[in-house]
Amino acid sequence: MKQKLTIALIGCGSFAEDFVELFKKHPNTEKVYVCDLIRERAEAFSKQFDCEIIDTFEDVLKKEDVNCILNFTRRHQHGDITIRALKAGKHVYSSVPMASSVEECKEIVELVKDTGLTYVIGETCYYYPCAMFCREAYKNGKIGKFQYGAAQYYHHIDSISYGKIKEERGMPPLFYPTHSTAMILSACDSYVKRVVCFGCKTDDEAFLPGNNEWGNEHINQYVLMELANGGTARVTEARGFSYGSPSSYISNMYGTKGSYEFSNAQHLFFEREDNTEKDIIHVTDVSDYVNPADMVKNKHLPDFKEKAANWEWQRNSPAKVQEEEYKRVPAEFEGLRNSHMASHQLLVDDFCTCAFEGKMPVLNAWFAARSNVPGLVAIESAKQGGIPLEVPDFGDAPVK
Template sequence: MYNEKLVVAFIGCGNFAKRFVPLMQAHPHVKKVYVCDLIREKAEAYAEKFGVEIIDTYEEVLASKEINAIANFTERHLHGDIVIRALKAGKHVYSAVPMAPTVEECQEIVRLVKETGLTYLMGETCYYYPCAMYCREAYKAGKFGDFTYGASQYYHHIDTISYGKRPGEGGMPPLLYPTHSTGMILSAVGSYATKVVCFGYEDKTGDGRFEKGCNYWDNVYSNQYVLMKLANGGTARVTEARTFGVAKPSSYISALYGTKGGYEFSNAQHIMIEKDQELPNKERAFVTDVSDYVNPTAMVEHKQEPDFMTRVANGEWQVHDYAKVQAEEGKRLPASFEGLPNAHMASHQFLIDDFCKAAYTGKMPALNAWVAARYTIPGLVAIESCKQGGVPLDVPDCGDAPEN
C-alpha cells in the first residue's frame, strides 16, 4: 500500500481541478495521472490540455488495479459518496473541500480511514493562508497565552461561485461549506468545536435560489453566523456569507485573542498586540504591524501606492506570491514544482506535496480525516441550529488522528 508510486485519477474536470493536474503530474511520487468526468467533453478538454489519459467512468476507476489514488474534484455535495466508495475500493484519497455533506458520512470516512490505513487528505487551501500560518506560529510561540476568542470568515458572493446558477445547488446552505473559516481558527489554536449556536440571514432577492422548494436542502439562508464553544475553553465566531457587499471572495481571520496577546486584521493590515507584565503600566502593550511578514511579497511591494487598499480588496497579489511567513515552508517543495501554477495564496503546491508524500510514505498528513471532520461537522450541526432558530447543539467529535 505504501512506498508505491501513485497512479492518480482526477474525478471531476471542472473549474478547479485544472489547477492541480500539472502539480500531480510533476510530483516525484506520482507515476501517472488519469482524468474522469461524467461529461465526456470536459474530460477530453483536460486530456488535450495536459496530455493525460481519460478513464470513462468512476466505476472503472474503482475497479482499476493500476489506479491507487483518486483526487476528488466533484461538486461540493457529492463528496461523501465519492470518497466512501474510493476508500472501500482501497484507494488513497485527495479531496477538495468540504469533507462531506452529512455528519454520518464524515464519521464513516474517518472510520474507513482508520480501518484501511489508507491516506485521506482534505485540501483546505486556507490551512496554508499566511494569516492562518502566522496565527499558528504566534500561538505556538505562546504570544497569545490561553486562547479566549477568535473570528474568521469566508465571503464569496453566490453570483461568482461556479455552482451559483445551477438549479438545486445554488441555494446550498453556506455552512455546508464551512472549512475555509473553521480551518483557519481551529488550526491556529489546535482545538475543536463542542457546541454551536447559529443564526442566518434569510435571503430577500426572490431569485429562486435561497428559497424553499428551490434547492436540495429547502434552505432560505444566504449568510450564516455561528458561535462555537471550543474544547480548549475559547469561543470562535465563524461567518459564511454568500450575499455580502464584497467584491472578491475572501477568507481571513479578522481577530484572534488570548490572555496575553491579540491579532487583528483589516484589508491589508495585520496587527499583533502583546502585553508584557514586566513593564511599567503605560508601556504594557507592544503593538507590532506584522503586515510585511504576513502579506504576499508582491502586495508589500505596492503598499505605498494610492490605490493599494482598493486593489487588495479586489483580490490583487493573492494568487501565487509567497508571504515571508510561508517562505520556510516553501523550501520543502519538490524542485519539479518550480514555475508551475499555484493559487489561493500559494497554497496549492503545499497541499499536493502533502498528499503525495503522505500517500507514498504512510505518514499521517496534517489535514487528515480526523482534522477534516473537525473542520466540517460543526458547520453541518450549525445548519440545524440555524433552522431551529439558534438553539445550542452539541457537536460530535471523532477524536484525534492516531499517531504514526
C-alpha cells in the first residue's frame, strides 16, 4: 500500500516559510515537522504553521515515522544534508543548488539510483513561463534545430539574502547556476559537454583575495557552454548588475526555423517562412501568453514597464502557458501562497505526487546534476583564466 508522507522540514528560513502550508495541505501528506539549528526559528514556524518540532537533524534521521525531508538549509550545506537523508532512507526535496561539488552531485545520483528513493530539486525557474514557452515551442518543432540560447540570473549581492551573511557573500555566482541552466537546457532538451568561463572582478571586500572560502574574486560570471546537441548556450550569473526583474529569464533562443527574444515584459517569437528564396520572417508578440495573468491585466498602465522591472505581478498568478500544468494542482492549494512566477505549487505537487506514487519526477537527480555540475566546472575554468573544461555527465534518469 502507498504510504502517506511524513515530512521533516530542515531550515526554517525566509524561503521555507512560503512552502510549509503547501506541503501540509497536499492530500498525500500525513504530517509536517519542522527543525532548525536556531531554536527560535523552529519555534516561530511551529507556532505559525501548527507543526511539531524535531530538535536536530540527527534526530530527524533516527525518526522512523519520517519518510521525507525538505532541505531548506543554506546554499553550501545542501549536499551533506541530502546525502545523509538519502542514506537514512528518506525521500528528499531540496531547494537549489543540488550540492557544493561534482563528487557530491555524483554521490546523490548514485544514492537515488541504488535506493529508488525520490529526489526532487526545487528549481523554481523550471516552471517559469518563459522556460515553459521555449520548451513547448522546441517540442512542437517550431524552433527547428537548436543553434544558440542565453539565460541568466541577475540578483544584486546587496538584495540577495546570502549577501548579508559575511561568510557567504563572496560565493562564486556560478555556485548557484541552476536558475539559468535549468531553463535553457530544458528548453533545448540537451546537456553540457564543455565550458569556457570568464568573470568580473570588483572592489567589494567579500570578493578580495583570501576573503572567502572559495578563493573567488568574481562578482559576475559568464559561461559559454558546448551542448551535446551541437548547439551553444551562454549563461550569466551576475551579482553586481544594475537590473531588476525578472531576475531569471531566457533572453533569447535561436533555431533554424524559429527564434524567441525577450526584454522587460515583451516576449517575441520569430518564424522563418519555409520554401522561400527570400528571407521572410513573421513576428508574433506572445507576451499575453507568457506573462503572468496579473501582468497582462495591467499592461495598459502608463508605468507598466517600470513596475515590471520592479517585481510587480510576478509572484502569484499563473500565465496562460502554465494553465495546462496547473490542472494537476490539488484543490487544497486554492488561495494558498505561491511565488516565483507561480512555480511553488507545481514544485510541491511534483514532490508529493512522485514520492507517494513512486514515480520518477521531472526535476530528478539526473536533471539536477546536469543543471548544477556545469556551474561548478565553469568556476574552475574561470579560475584558470577561461580554459575549456570537460563537464562530467551522469546520464539520463532511468525509466521507473
